Amino acid sequence: MKKELQLKLQAYLDGELPVGECQSLRDLLAKDRQARELLTELSQTRDLIVAHEAAIKLPETREFYWAKIERAIAPEPKLQRRRAAGSSILAWWRRLLVSAGAAAVVAIAVLLSWSHATGDADAITISDGSASFTYHNYATATTLVWFDYGSGNDFPNDSGNTTLIP
């Protein structure tokens, strides 16, 4: 028997053969014993499988099975959210202090250049490693010291510190 006919028989059994081809296949079945036998075998096999699907049970308890699903779909725990919120506030403060420090350095630089222009500046000292800047104005008898602690330490105001020494 040709493969095409075998697949047509199967499609007929499954209700997938185009309507126009059904009658000619029925005519063929009426006179072809082998085709009838094959159709019977396919039909019996299909019915047997459909009617006897194994009743497979999940080999885990409801709680155990659900626990993994729950972990995957549960929203972030409150504690983690709180920690995340806390660390974001700290990061915000650090960014603010670094920006403020940078602004202060720029302000000093502007002040110094202005002092140079007016001839009031008496002394400027930049220590080794640029850890501190010192500005002394003899006219006003004022000393301004800027300490830069860097951003990697644990000081809350780690961007720097300004001390005014009269």
Place this chain on the structure above:
Amino acid sequence: MADLDHSATSDEALVRSARNGDMAAFEELVARHRDKIYARAYTMMRNEDEAIDLSQEAWVKGWQRLVQFQGESSFTTWMTRIVINLCLDQLRKRKRQRTESIEAMDEESGGVERQMPIVMINPTAGLEREDLRVRIDEALGKLTEAHRTVLVLHEFEQMEYKNIAKMMNCSIGTVMSRLFYARRKMAALLQDLKQVD
């Protein structure tokens, strides 16, 4: 664990609650249908651990895609499609890892199934219903993944050829060939249930 007793609530109502973030409602859906979803994964993969993992992954995907569930089919049918797709992805990954495809060899070998003698099966011959189920399940396990998948999708999920072809990313002709082979192979494997005249 569920805070409220959802046992009397319909699937549709549970889906609506779950869509609004009610995990207890979703847990009830899992509890109701976990055997069916696991069974489908197991029938396709033939491995307990893999079937458990894939079925759980399907539930997670189901939760994430609940808004997409419009109710055209039942919730279980929708979930079954998700788990089948995950199994097919897994089987494809497995196939890619192999150097040689057994399925391809079967199909290329030129229609052994067409030469097999026709078998008449009598399902009532000598076996209790449960024994028969076990025999059929064992026979399914002897099919290649590609043939078993087509058979499962057609016989158990009642899917049409074109939908199977779409899901398996192959032609309708391939689906028909695989289904034909799978049925004939099953008939041969179950031939000791031969009709006694």
